[in-house]
Amino acid sequence: MSEIEALAAALRAGETTAEALARRSLARIVNRNGELGAFAFVDHEGASSAARRADDELRNGIDRGPLHGIPVGVKDLIDVKGLPATRGSAHFAGHRAADDATCVRRLRSAGAVIIGTTVTHEFGYGPTGDRSRHGPARNPRDPRRMAGGSSGGSAAAVASGMVPVALGTDTGGSARIPAALCGIAGYKPAFGRLPSEGVFPLAPSLDHVGVLGVTARDCRLVVEALASERPVPRGASAAVARIGWLEAAAHAPVMPAVADVTRRALSHHDVAQVACDALDAVWETFSAIQNSEAFATHADRVREHPELFDAEVLDRLREASKTPGWRYVRALHARETARRSVNGVFDRFDLLASPTVGITAPQLGRREVTVSGSPRSVRSALLALTSPWNVLGFPALSVPAGCVDGLPVGLQLVCPPDREDLLFTVADGVAASVAET
Amino acid sequence: MSEIEALAAALRAGETTAEALARRSLARIVNRNGELGAFAFVDHEGASSAARRADDELRNGIDRGPLHGIPVGVKDLIDVKGLPATRGSAHFAGHRAADDATCVRRLRSAGAVIIGTTVTHEFGYGPTGDRSRHGPARNPRDPRRMAGGSSGGSAAAVASGMVPVALGTDTGGSARIPAALCGIAGYKPAFGRLPSEGVFPLAPSLDHVGVLGVTARDCRLVVEALASERPVPRGASAAVARIGWLEAAAHAPVMPAVADVTRRALSHHDVAQVACDALDAVWETFSAIQNSEAFATHADRVREHPELFDAEVLDRLREASKTPGWRYVRALHARETARRSVNGVFDRFDLLASPTVGITAPQLGRREVTVSGSPRSVRSALLALTSPWNVLGFPALSVPAGCVDGLPVGLQLVCPPDREDLLFTVADGVAASVAET
Incomplete structure (x- = not known):
């Protein structure tokens, strides 16, 4: 079972609430973000009110599906309305997004609770994940090491349990590389499958929106919630x-x-x-x-x-x-x-x-x-x-395959x-x- | 009436034959090609036998339409099976085309008689039309002047009456420019309308096959014979x-x-x-x-x-x-x-x-x-x-608009x-x- 499915079941069984999940995310960020550099901006207020709304809806019988009430991080290259949108760069210091990226709007429609924005290598231009105006994203397994990049913040956030899933981007491996280095799953669907509107470009014919999650199933659930087309039927052997x-x-x-x-x-x-x-x-x-x-x-x-x-x-x-x-x-x-x-x-x-x-x-x-x-x-x-x-x-999907010298390796x-x-x-x-x- | 229509009518009225038209083309080339540099290679034998075949067909009631029996020149960037295909360059000295370009194959299906290949600026890379291993194409109105390019040979051939129409190419104006400078019509249809297979490329996203003719109507008849789609219905006011x-x-x-x-x-x-x-x-x-x-x-x-x-x-x-x-x-x-x-x-x-x-x-x-x-x-x-x-x-079409100081100008x-x-x-x-x- 995926992390999202486990949380979704707990939410519906009344064992937890979206508000409790958001509080847990925020508490973990408070504890470890200084060390890991995973989040660039944390939206305490927005996350709390979105979580309360998710709880209200569930109580009133409105169920938006598997992401309902799930805390999510969004890479700082993807616009979240009203939040700082720095793209990891001093060029955008003080800039806030005027609107939600299409994929963020879909996250909200799916009931997800956006916790904040995650650190990106400046403008997504680097697989090392360590050159950002927010400082380097660090690997939760060994903070002296890189989380990888450019979606290093998203990977560090998921790998350290701050959020079960996070959006990233992937121009040359920017979602899969940090997923592999941090021991989580990272998925880049087919080119164009996830909408790029509202996502800051690097190299448009290579740019993909990607998803980082605890497991591959978590990535799949998010992609299916965000894609324009209907999910492929399941049942392959x-x-x-x-x-x-x-x-x-x-x-x-x-x-x-x-x-x-x-x-x-x-x-x-x-x-x-x-x-x-x-x-x-x-x-x-x-x-x-x-x-x-x-x-x-x-x-x-x-x-x-x-x-x-x-x-x-x-x-x-x-x-x-x-x-x-x-x-x-x-x-x-x-x-x-x-x-x-x-x-x-x-x-x-x-x-x-x-x-x-x-x-x-x-x-x-x-x-x-x-x-x-x-x-x-x-x-x-x-x-x-x-x-x-x-x-x-x-x-292309990266899944955790084990460790070498205590460091994660991805398949x-x-x-x-x-x-x-x-x-x-x-x-x-x-x-x-x-x-x- | 266009030149082609006039010749087509004369052919069908028995006033001339395709063989006579081809002979006339060949005679004019003998007279003026040394001065003008219009043709790179003249296919006496192929033209004569194609003309005889056209006459045989007409006699036997096979009528391939307006181009049947009409002499045509083909720019040396467009492959004509068996003929030298030098692209105006020493790089292709001695090279012969293994096959017909698609547009040449369609010319033949329409009954046209290919007289030979016309001089191109080396590789079609120049609007002056004066740098080719066959020498410069010269303007029939004043041979001390450029015919323009890169389809300078086609323009000089049509403007001097060697052929009523000729194929060219047009990457930045290569059909329209020499047409304008030589006082004939030159037409570049919409990108992709004429097939480019078998045409030596210069800049593929700009390259067009074009047509040079005595009048715009001549160009139109050739384009309609070569295009993949059916002609647009006539009748615009x-x-x-x-x-x-x-x-x-x-x-x-x-x-x-x-x-x-x-x-x-x-x-x-x-x-x-x-x-x-x-x-x-x-x-x-x-x-x-x-x-x-x-x-x-x-x-x-x-x-x-x-x-x-x-x-x-x-x-x-x-x-x-x-x-x-x-x-x-x-x-x-x-x-x-x-x-x-x-x-x-x-x-x-x-x-x-x-x-x-x-x-x-x-x-x-x-x-x-x-x-x-x-x-x-x-x-x-x-x-x-x-x-x-x-x-x-x-x-985009260039049509003769008159003269300035005795030199042609195109609209x-x-x-x-x-x-x-x-x-x-x-x-x-x-x-x-x-x-x-």
């Missing part, structure tokens, strides 16, 4: 799932212990090795696309107020501005070629699996790491396995859009299997 | 056309005499002045889009065999490679914004009119020109009024895709009115 294990690619080395733990999480399944060279090409297109689109988003700010950026973010943006247009054009072509090739792989497999991240959470501030004897930038080590699925737009499952039910069914099995060991 | 005359924009100065002659060509209509600031913005997007896409097309050739390019074309490509990706991304956004704005103008007007080119044909080799007292590059003076319609993809008419019938009806009226004066 995980037993017959054809799962392909992606062989380590040149651009994406994986620590052997991470490979072992994630591979073992699928030990209840027949899993075939699959080489997918197309993903190497996709990794190159990711940089060209993200660089061009991200600088297009921020060019005016870089010109007019460079001093307001975090220094590292500014350096990266200036570097990104140098990607030539013809490389972007070629990347868009290569993306289409790779999509055809990967669709061919999905003719043979229902799901593709790999580690979410090839390393465990690095220490805060680290920018180099050694993987299998080779030095790598921390950023590319974090992004290597997740970002291809942003380029291609396939649904990534990817599927075509019409196999989301099977994806979650397999993920439920993984959760059960990991729990056993 | 030019009398009620709401025509907007585009005020000269900052980026596109026009010689006063050119403005007078073109404006006068519409003197039978009520014409309202219209300012369209969006077109200034579109002009900037044109460069960013063309630079990025054109270099993406040619990057490998520039790296591996720069020495095979014409020096000026190579310089321009290298300059194009410097356009940053973020500017391309912004240009794509600006294109959508401008499209909405121009659609708004088309709510008030059926057609928009302007000169096709603000100057008359420059002398060969000229790269600077003075317009209204200001120095301008010849390229931007040629492209300024035509290229916005490549960015936006609207149908450009632009419409939304569903008003093509009205566009051609107005163009017929312009032709009649210009003929009167």
